[in-house]
Amino acid sequence: MAVWLQVDPRSPTPVYQQIVDGIKGAVAAGWLKPGDRLPSVRDFAVSLAINHNTVAKAYQELERSRVIEVVRGRGTFVASPGQRPPPDVEERIEKLRDTLRLAWIEAYHLGLVEDEFERMFRQARDDARGGEGKEGL
Amino acid sequence: MAVWLQVDPRSPTPVYQQIVDGIKGAVAAGWLKPGDRLPSVRDFAVSLAINHNTVAKAYQELERSRVIEVVRGRGTFVASPGQRPPPDVEERIEKLRDTLRLAWIEAYHLGLVEDEFERMFRQARDDARGGEGKEGL
Amino acid sequence: MAVWLQVDPRSPTPVYQQIVDGIKGAVAAGWLKPGDRLPSVRDFAVSLAINHNTVAKAYQELERSRVIEVVRGRGTFVASPGQRPPPDVEERIEKLRDTLRLAWIEAYHLGLVEDEFERMFRQARDDARGGEGKEGL
Amino acid sequence: MAVWLQVDPRSPTPVYQQIVDGIKGAVAAGWLKPGDRLPSVRDFAVSLAINHNTVAKAYQELERSRVIEVVRGRGTFVASPGQRPPPDVEERIEKLRDTLRLAWIEAYHLGLVEDEFERMFRQARDDARGGEGKEGL
DNA sequence: GTGGTCTAGACCACC
DNA sequence: GTGGTCTAGACCACA
Numbered sequence: 001m002a003v004w005l006q007v008d009p010r011s012p013t014p015v016y017q018q019i020v021d022g023i024k025g026a027v028a029a030g031w032l033k034p035g036d037r038l039p040s041v042r043d044f045a046v047s048l049a050i051n052h053n054t055v056a057k058a059y060q061e062l063e064r065s066r067v068i069e070v071v072r073g074r075g076t077f078v079a080s081p082g083q084r085p086p087p088d089v090e091e092r093i094e095k096l097r098d099t100l101r102l103a104w105i106e107a108y109h110l111g112l113v114e115d116e117f118e119r120m121f122r123q124a125r126d127d128a129r130g131g132e133g134k135e136g137l
Numbered sequence: 138m139a140v141w142l143q144v145d146p147r148s149p150t151p152v153y154q155q156i157v158d159g160i161k162g163a164v165a166a167g168w169l170k171p172g173d174r175l176p177s178v179r180d181f182a183v184s185l186a187i188n189h190n191t192v193a194k195a196y197q198e199l200e201r202s203r204v205i206e207v208v209r210g211r212g213t214f215v216a217s218p219g220q221r222p223p224p225d226v227e228e229r230i231e232k233l234r235d236t237l238r239l240a241w242i243e244a245y246h247l248g249l250v251e252d253e254f255e256r257m258f259r260q261a262r263d264d265a266r267g268g269e270g271k272e273g274l
Numbered sequence: 275m276a277v278w279l280q281v282d283p284r285s286p287t288p289v290y291q292q293i294v295d296g297i298k299g300a301v302a303a304g305w306l307k308p309g310d311r312l313p314s315v316r317d318f319a320v321s322l323a324i325n326h327n328t329v330a331k332a333y334q335e336l337e338r339s340r341v342i343e344v345v346r347g348r349g350t351f352v353a354s355p356g357q358r359p360p361p362d363v364e365e366r367i368e369k370l371r372d373t374l375r376l377a378w379i380e381a382y383h384l385g386l387v388e389d390e391f392e393r394m395f396r397q398a399r400d401d402a403r404g405g406e407g408k409e410g411l
Numbered sequence: 412m413a414v415w416l417q418v419d420p421r422s423p424t425p426v427y428q429q430i431v432d433g434i435k436g437a438v439a440a441g442w443l444k445p446g447d448r449l450p451s452v453r454d455f456a457v458s459l460a461i462n463h464n465t466v467a468k469a470y471q472e473l474e475r476s477r478v479i480e481v482v483r484g485r486g487t488f489v490a491s492p493g494q495r496p497p498p499d500v501e502e503r504i505e506k507l508r509d510t511l512r513l514a515w516i517e518a519y520h521l522g523l524v525e526d527e528f529e530r531m532f533r534q535a536r537d538d539a540r541g542g543e544g545k546e547g548l
Numbered sequence: 549g550t551g552g553t554c555t556a557g558a559c560c561a562c563c
Numbered sequence: 564g565t566g567g568t569c570t571a572g573a574c575c576a577c578a
Contacts (some may be wrong), residue, residue, distance in 0.1 A: 012576095014553060021239060028245040040565065051555045056566070067246060071283050073563035073565050082248055087499030089247055096243055099236065100261035102158060106233055108165040108265070109204060110226055111219050121258055124237035128245070146482050151577060188578055288562060295513060302519040325563055341520060356522050363521055370517055373510065374535035376432060380507055382439040382539070383478060384500055385493055395532055398511035402519070423561095425568060451550060462570045467551070484550050484578035 004031065007048050015050055019058035024067055027078055029130035034080040038068060041076075141168065144185050152187055156195035161204055164215055166267035171217040175205060278305065281322050289324055293332035298341055301352055303404035308354040312342060315350075415442065418459050426461055430469035435478055438489055440541035445491040449479060452487075 005022040007015050026032040038044070041059060045052035059076055062068045066086045069079045086092065107117040142159040144152055163169040175181070178196060182189035196213060199205045203223045206216045223229065244254040279296040281289055300306040312318070315333060319326035333350060336342045340360045343353045360366065381391040416433040418426050437443040449455070452470060456463035470487055473479045477497045480490045497503065518528040 009554090016553080021242070024246055025239075025242050028242045041567095042565090051557095052566095053556090053568095054554065056568095057553090059566080065246065069284050070566065071563095072288065073561085074283065075565060081246070085248060086246075087502060091498060092243070092247055093249070096240060096247065097257060097261060097264075099240055099243075100258055101264045102162075103233060103236055103240070104262050104265035105158070105162050105165045106229070106236075109161055109202060109218070110229055110233065111222060112230075114262075120234060121237055124234060125241050125251070127234075127238045128241035146485065146578090147480050151483065153577080191578060194577090283563090290562080295516070298520055299513075299516050302516045328563065331562090339520060355520070359522060366517070366521055367523075370514060370521065371531060371535060371538075373514055373517075374532055375538045376436075377507060377510055377514070378536050378539035379432070379436050379439040380503070380510075383435055383476065383492070383497075384503055384507065385496060386504070388536070394508060395511055398508060399515050399525075401508075401512045402515035420569090427568080452552095453550085462572095463551095464553095464571090465569065467553095468568090470551080481551065482578095484576085486550060 005048065007050060009050070016054050016058040016061065019044075019048070019055060020061050020065075023058070023062055024065070025128065027067060027081075028128055031130065032078050034078050036078045038076040038078070142185065144187060146187070153191045153194040153198065156181075156185075156192060157198050157202075160195070160199055161202070162265065164204060164218075165265055168267065169215045171215050173215045175213040175215070177212065279322070281324060283324070290328050290331040290335065293318075293322075293329065294335050294339075297332070297336055298339070299402065301341060301355075302402055305404065306352045308352050310352045312350040312352070416459065418461060420461070427465050427469040427472065430459070430466060431472050431476075434469070434473055435476070436539065438478060438492075439539055442541065443489045445489050447489045449487040449489070 004026065005019065007018050007022075009015060011018065013021075023032065023038070032038075038059075039047065041055040042052045044055045048055070059068065059070065063070055064086065066079055066084050068076050070076050104117070107120075112120070141163065142156065144155050144159075146152060148155065150158075160169070160175070169175075175196075176184065178192045179189050182192045185192070196205065196207065200207055201223065203216055203221050205213055207213050241254070244257075249257070278300065279293065281292050281296075283289060285292065287295075297306065297312070306312075312333075313321065315329045316326050319329045322329070333342065333344065337344055338360065340353055340358050342350055344350050378391070381394075386394070415437065416430065418429050418433075420426060422429065424432075434443070434449070443449075449470075450458065452466040453463045456466045459466070470479065470481065474481055475497065477490055477495050479487050481487050515528070518531075523531070
């Protein structure tokens with residue numbers, strides 16, 4: 001419960017964003033379930049070897065995304081999915097649509113044919129659902 | 138040849154990246170064909186109303202991606218696809234794989250079911266292939 | 275006498291503040307009348323499923339606001355309105371004035387026109403006076 | 412253009428929130444107009460005698476509220492109202508409704524009669540519209 | 549020069 | 564104990 005997330009300070013992706021992605025992924029894969037408690041910002045910061053403000057920023061973003069819920073003075077918990085959808089679902093879906101469009105373009109320029117890319121797409125689904133552990137199947 | 142690309146300085150996506158995406162997209166859609174000549178850095182900068190350094194940075198990135206070829210003294214041209222694949226294809230494919238994985242995760246948190254997301258994926262392919270004009274079919 | 279107040283630990287509003295608001299609201303709506311006895315700190319804490327220190331803090335604040343009166347050894351009672359105004363009325367009125375000013379500003383940024391907002395203001399009066407039960411009319 | 416906002420570090424309202432409120436107020440009053448440029452985070456921090464991170468946090472919140480727009484590398488500008496409403500308008504309106512309800516309750520406990528409070532409400536509108544300067548009339 | 553990110557260390561409110 | 568805020572100072576990407 002303290003090694004399931006790693007962070008690369010040299011990545012172009014901001015560290016707080018890596019945490020956001022990591023936790024969203026853990027929830028989607030079923031490793032974290034609604035009601036589960038996340039480490040405190042300071043504990044998490046220690047185990048990730050980063051500053052606690054960075055974790056706090058990630059938690060705030062995750063709360064805005066309705067992935068987690070902060071209970072005053074008690075801690076941070078995984079939210080129940082679908083209960084309160086994020087306020088900007090529409091925009092996020094539009095952004096996701098654009099991400100897919102750009103992915104197709106990138107695939108074209110990397111010389112991937114349609115079949116290959118569709119296989120990659122389905123493989124990515126399995127990876128997102130808990131690759132190694134196969135929890136999502 | 139100067140209105141097919143628009144750039145939004147207020148977007149969170151860097152302007153040079155918008156140019157890269159725009160040109161990659163135009164090539165993938167078939168609007169730009171191998172051998173077509175691109176505007177000069179300075180002309181392009183003027184018609185996009187941005188700094189020419191920004192266009193230069195985009196062209197550099199596009200050359201590294203083997204999407205365009207700069208012929209000193211003659212101009213900049215769309216490259217033939219697949220001739221000289223970019224040196225870091227492996228890395229780029231890995232990044233693309235990760236993009237798709239994150240997209241599945243995001244879809245989960247936006248409450249999209251598998252069918253919806255797969256439909257979105259195929260729709261994105263058609264959009265990437267020239268949406269309105271249907272050139273790519 | 276124990277279900278008319280609910281508290282949400284996940285709300286950004288501190289729990290003790292929710293209690294204060296709830297009791298002030300119940301008094302203003304006429305659900306609680308001068309002389310009515312409030313639950314003991316410990317009983318209230320049990321029925322709200324929270325720490326008793328939190329209830330105690332709420333009661334302290336309510337006493338400073340002259341909404342309730344604590345009679346040592348006998349219990350806690352709803353005070354008679356207007357008898358002993360809180361010592362800092364001026365300050366509180368000034369704060370209320372500022373709240374209204376900020377509300378107008380927020381209304382502007384939410385695109386509400388003057389009429390809409392005034393209607394909302396009057397509707398809020400009816401809500402404060404006991405919404406469903408109409409006791410305050 | 413550098414003294415129109417003051418900040419009180421001892422206020423219970425967070426400093427970044429004071430900045431947010433101040434700028435929202437200046438826009439609502441007409442002191443700041445769409446397209447106007449705001450001071451850079453660092454300049455503003457100096458003139459407010461606070462840390463630049465605090466200003467940055469306020470700017471990010473204002474951007475989420477669609478009150479300002481950040482143009483990469485160029486600066487921060489007042490947005491055109493109503494163009495892109497904030498993604499969570501519904502929730503904000505609900506919160507505003509609750510604010511008004513609580514204001515009525517508070518008014519009751521401060522011994523204000525209905526007429527007085529309605530006058531205060533209209534006075535607050537005039538204050539929000541640029542009190543001293545009367546720009547909004 | 550602009551905003552964005554991060555660190556190290558501090559204080560505070562709340563429970 | 565929890566998260567939230569703030570400071571001082573640093574580095575980076577972008578235009």
